[in-house]
Amino acid sequence: MKQYDAVVIGAGNAGLTAATALQRGGSKTLLLERHNIPGGCATSFVRGEYEFEVALHQLSGLGTEDRPFIMRKIFANLGVMDKVEFVQEHQLYRIVVPGEIDTTLPASWSGLRRQLQSDFPSESENLARFMKLCETITLESFMMLPKARKANDEKMLKASCPNYIKYGMRSAKEVLDEHFDDENLKTILAAYWCYIGLPPSEIPFPDLAAMIYAYAAFKPWHIKGGSQAMSSALLESFMEAGGEVRFNCGAEKILTSGDKVRGVLTEDGEEIACAAVVSNASSIMTYNELLDHDHAPIAVREDFKSRRMGTSAFVIYMGLDCTPEELGVTSASNFICNTQDEEAVHAGMLTMNAPVSGMLTCYNFDDPSFAPEGKSIVSLVCLQYGDVWNDIPEEQYAQTKYEFSEKLIDVIAQTFPKIRDHIEEVEVATPLTMMRYLNTPDGAIYGFKQTPQDSELFRERIESISGLYMAGCWNNMGGFQPTYMAGESTARAVLKQLKSEKEELENA
Amino acid sequence: MPESKKNVLDVVIGYQEAVKVKEELAKTGSDFSDQKWATANTIAKLHPKRLTLEVSEVIDETESTKTFRLVSTGGPLPPFQAGQYINLFVEIDGVQTARPYAISSSPAQRDYYDLTVKRVQDGFVTHYLLDHVKQGQQFLSTSPMGTFYHNPIFHGQDLVFLAGGSGIAPAMSMLKNVFDNGLAHQFHFIYASSYIEDVIFIEELRELAQNHDNFKLTEVISRPPEGYQGITGRLNADLIKELVGEVHNKTFYVCGPTPFNENCQTQLDSLDVESRFVRIEANGPPKNPDQLNHWPDSASMEDEVTITITGKGSFKAKAGEPLLNSLERNGYSAENACRSGECSLCRVKLVSGNVFNPPEAHLRVSDKQFGWIHSCVAFPTEDIEILL
Ligand SMILES: Cc1cc2nc3c(=O)[nH]c(=O)nc-3n(C[C@H](O)[C@H](O)[C@H](O)COP(=O)(O)OP(=O)(O)OC[C@H]3O[C@@H](n4cnc5c(N)ncnc54)[C@H](O)[C@@H]3O)c2cc1C
Numbered sequence A: 001m002k003q004y005d006a007v008v009i010g011a012g013n014a015g016l017t018a019a020t021a022l023q024r025g026g027s028k029t030l031l032l033e034r035h036n037i038p039g040g041c042a043t044s045f046v047r048g049e050y051e052f053e054v055a056l057h058q059l060s061g062l063g064t065e066d067r068p069f070i071m072r073k074i075f076a077n078l079g080v081m082d083k084v085e086f087v088q089e090h091q092l093y094r095i096v097v098p099g100e101i102d103t104t105l106p107a108s109w110s111g112l113r114r115q116l117q118s119d120f121p122s123e124s125e126n127l128a129r130f131m132k133l134c135e136t137i138t139l140e141s142f143m144m145l146p147k148a149r150k151a152n153d154e155k156m157l158k159a160s161c162p163n164y165i166k167y168g169m170r171s172a173k174e175v176l177d178e179h180f181d182d183e184n185l186k187t188i189l190a191a192y193w194c195y196i197g198l199p200p201s202e203i204p205f206p207d208l209a210a211m212i213y214a215y216a217a218f219k220p221w222h223i224k225g226g227s228q229a230m231s232s233a234l235l236e237s238f239m240e241a242g243g244e245v246r247f248n249c250g251a252e253k254i255l256t257s258g259d260k261v262r263g264v265l266t267e268d269g270e271e272i273a274c275a276a277v278v279s280n281a282s283s284i285m286t287y288n289e290l291l292d293h294d295h296a297p298i299a300v301r302e303d304f305k306s307r308r309m310g311t312s313a314f315v316i317y318m319g320l321d322c323t324p325e326e327l328g329v330t331s332a333s334n335f336i337c338n339t340q341d342e343e344a345v346h347a348g349m350l351t352m353n354a355p356v357s358g359m360l361t362c363y364n365f366d367d368p369s370f371a372p373e374g375k376s377i378v379s380l381v382c383l384q385y386g387d388v389w390n391d392i393p394e395e396q397y398a399q400t401k402y403e404f405s406e407k408l409i410d411v412i413a414q415t416f417p418k419i420r421d422h423i424e425e426v427e428v429a430t431p432l433t434m435m436r437y438l439n440t441p442d443g444a445i446y447g448f449k450q451t452p453q454d455s456e457l458f459r460e461r462i463e464s465i466s467g468l469y470m471a472g473c474w475n476n477m478g479g480f481q482p483t484y485m486a487g488e489s490t491a492r493a494v495l496k497q498l499k500s501e502k503e504e505l506e507n508a
Numbered sequence B: 001m002p003e004s005k006k007n008v009l010d011v012v013i014g015y016q017e018a019v020k021v022k023e024e025l026a027k028t029g030s031d032f033s034d035q036k037w038a039t040a041n042t043i044a045k046l047h048p049k050r051l052t053l054e055v056s057e058v059i060d061e062t063e064s065t066k067t068f069r070l071v072s073t074g075g076p077l078p079p080f081q082a083g084q085y086i087n088l089f090v091e092i093d094g095v096q097t098a099r100p101y102a103i104s105s106s107p108a109q110r111d112y113y114d115l116t117v118k119r120v121q122d123g124f125v126t127h128y129l130l131d132h133v134k135q136g137q138q139f140l141s142t143s144p145m146g147t148f149y150h151n152p153i154f155h156g157q158d159l160v161f162l163a164g165g166s167g168i169a170p171a172m173s174m175l176k177n178v179f180d181n182g183l184a185h186q187f188h189f190i191y192a193s194s195y196i197e198d199v200i201f202i203e204e205l206r207e208l209a210q211n212h213d214n215f216k217l218t219e220v221i222s223r224p225p226e227g228y229q230g231i232t233g234r235l236n237a238d239l240i241k242e243l244v245g246e247v248h249n250k251t252f253y254v255c256g257p258t259p260f261n262e263n264c265q266t267q268l269d270s271l272d273v274e275s276r277f278v279r280i281e282a283n284g285p286p287k288n289p290d291q292l293n294h295w296p297d298s299a300s301m302e303d304e305v306t307i308t309i310t311g312k313g314s315f316k317a318k319a320g321e322p323l324l325n326s327l328e329r330n331g332y333s334a335e336n337a338c339r340s341g342e343c344s345l346c347r348v349k350l351v352s353g354n355v356f357n358p359p360e361a362h363l364r365v366s367d368k369q370f371g372w373i374h375s376c377v378a379f380p381t382e383d384i385e386i387l388l
């Protein structure tokens, strides 16, 4: 029987960073991936002359070379900084509510304040106050809060996180309402809710604040060659360190003796022995299907009960035979909403009704090398819960997919009217497509619904099965930066376990 | 957090209320155990990894072509979009390989898939299929795949199909789809064959053309017998223009042998048909890679090279043979489906040495940087080591 220190199930962002950190940390690691390519969401595919980015719209957390932020350090530790090239985006986004709003925000903290203050002079002071709050609460929740929690020190928390204490549990909507009167300004500032997929009334304010502050101050980034380039670079680093990978090879079972991991059974029927398993597959599948117990452990079942299924996405990937300029693109990221009622948009995400809001990302706007000369690559996205697709009879699937596509294109064509005249390649991904490629229930792309209660502030690390670790969007926040970070921090916990087991053996 | 332990977060305004909300959620929530295997079952309905198929009938079409009617031995066959193919796995003289074939039957029924296979002169698999396969025989295949189908988002309703030889297989399925589903498409087939004896489905097509206003059939024979009355020769721009009239805003589908596809592309280019109106089906690895740009001067098709598979062994192969084929002949395998460089299922990592990647290889930008290749269309122009 083959023997490893650790087996990582799934080569999504968190699986890749976990495997790379484990192998580079000195533990012999096997990475199993059911698909034929690393990345999970962080991948691409080729049609004709175009390579389509599947998921990455704006990478956060990188910072500039002069003003680096946490992801630079993590990527450097994982040995990939010399293997990838980053491209900075210069706008946060353009938001359009036809007939009402059409604004583009710069990716600069001071520039953002200047522009909004000049567009909304009557809100000038409120803006200054709000932006200050976004900045401080982000720093508090990333830097000071974890320290105070670790020390479990109330005094420390009170002294270092005054803003968090006041606003940490408020919803984004409440805080926006408290600061502003102008509905348009609120809509503009809340636009990133379109990425998260929950209306501002359900988003914890610090999450929205962190997005606005981090993207504006540390810039939105894009990767040359797309997120696939990062996935392949991580894999390369893992393999350079001696890690072994198998593609087209899903994990079938996580094998235990009692409540302790002893190995993994692969799809090909091979048993592999290991002391630790890191699962990047959904936690639902990990505990209910992969684990060789009849039932998930009690603590897990209790934890699941207060979770809710998260959103999936409907995406149209398009190769266009025109330049971004010819299409009318002035910013890489665009949010187009037919209504300012975010609750109504969110309610629509649970149905097959025509979407009332959509995004368009143009990948070769900031990075001309991303598309062939004279052409463009765009993706049109609306988030949608996958459940509604489960009921569609399979023989009607293709037609339903095209009909829904037309409705999303209608939303986008209000702002980019020429889009239909230039389509050279198109591929449509529904929540069922996400399900097929990610193996997630209902095709969820961020794990569970990211309500305040989903946050780790309300959760304990579950250690019912010794040696089994979860890494990915199902027990942390979804998205690129959070999952890259989750894998790396999980690897640290695993290395600690392996080290202490080794010491025990040596001392025995 | 357990009640016993003091939680610093309690001083955060609203935290305790939020914990209560969580408790409420837990009362009405589920542990998701009722959804066990739901994801796997949904995926299997649309895209099972493998199908087990049985030949229920072998239909002689022409001297050189047969249709194999395949039924499922398991659950219902998955739906497909007319024009898609399945990759059929075969074992011939101990060699495990596979070839993609377009489904020629209508997607409106899912009792069977028809594959219509024409003999390829120096072929390997077609001879086996045509000479040895009988009713009752079983095969594994992939589920239907491929991007050669009518996409209503941008193909419109005015359609022309330029078919060469066995390229009529996906065309037939697309046509039946139009009739069986009552679609409002106009369809014009320009169907080129070498010899009149080789024209597949011709009786059926003529009859359909007679009975349907929205379907027009033009037959073209490149090697006509003496005294043949119909249209003859190779397809060229003038002929296409004469036959279809206005060429703009029509979508052209092209499927046939590689030289046929290349010729059609050239002719459509010369008519200024924009590439968004031209869909050309893949057709396997290039037969003469040494004729293509960037084939290294120092290499010849007949060069013998050593292929090493890290940790597993090595063998000798010809530079001019696609890597996947020589791997299979030597008892190795890689997942595959299109065998034409498009689907990326056969991607393997090149550890050392160089291969020739023809334009068929639809590699990702980062594949080039990190040495990933599509083995079905990669030609080892020197000794190489790969990881399987
Ligand atoms: C269309 C789209 C748009 C998005 N846009 C953004 C964005 O703009 N910004 C942002 O931050 N985030 C975005 N996301 C979300 C983000 O990409 C994901 O939250 C994140 O990548 C999830 O990473 P993960 O590590 O949790 O795992 P995943 O990417 O879900 O990967 C899990 C991996 O595990 C594999 N696996 C599952 N089961 C098994 C098994 N049994 N055996 C072996 N392997 C298995 C899967 O094949 C997969 O490769 C988007 C996602 C999508 C799909």
Ligand SMILES: Cc1cc2nc3c(=O)[nH]c(=O)nc-3n(C[C@H](O)[C@H](O)[C@H](O)COP(=O)(O)OP(=O)(O)OC[C@H]3O[C@@H](n4cnc5c(N)ncnc54)[C@H](O)[C@@H]3O)c2cc1C
Residues within 6 Å of the ligand: B085, B095, B097, B099, B100, B101, B102, B103, B115, B116, B117, B118, B119, B120, B122, B123, B124, B125, B126, B127, B146, B166, B167, B169, B170, B281, B282, B283, B284, B321, B322, B325, B326, B328, B329, B338, B339, B340
């Ligand atoms: C998407 C798609 C759809 C298609 N649809 C159809 C269709 O509907 N109908 C149809 O007739 N065709 C179709 N084709 C073509 C079909 O897939 C085959 O390529 C064709 O039938 C030729 O098969 P062959 O094995 O006889 O010939 P080739 O594949 O040309 O056989 C020669 C090759 O076989 C290999 N070979 C020779 N001897 C051996 C050996 N002993 N062991 C291992 N390998 C060996 C060699 O490497 C050589 O390159 C389609 C192709 C594609 C890509």
Ligand code: FES
Residues within 6 Å of the ligand: B335, B336, B337, B338, B339, B340, B341, B342, B343, B344, B345, B346, B347, B374, B375, B376, B377
């Ligand atoms: S089998 Fe599809 S790319 Fe090789």
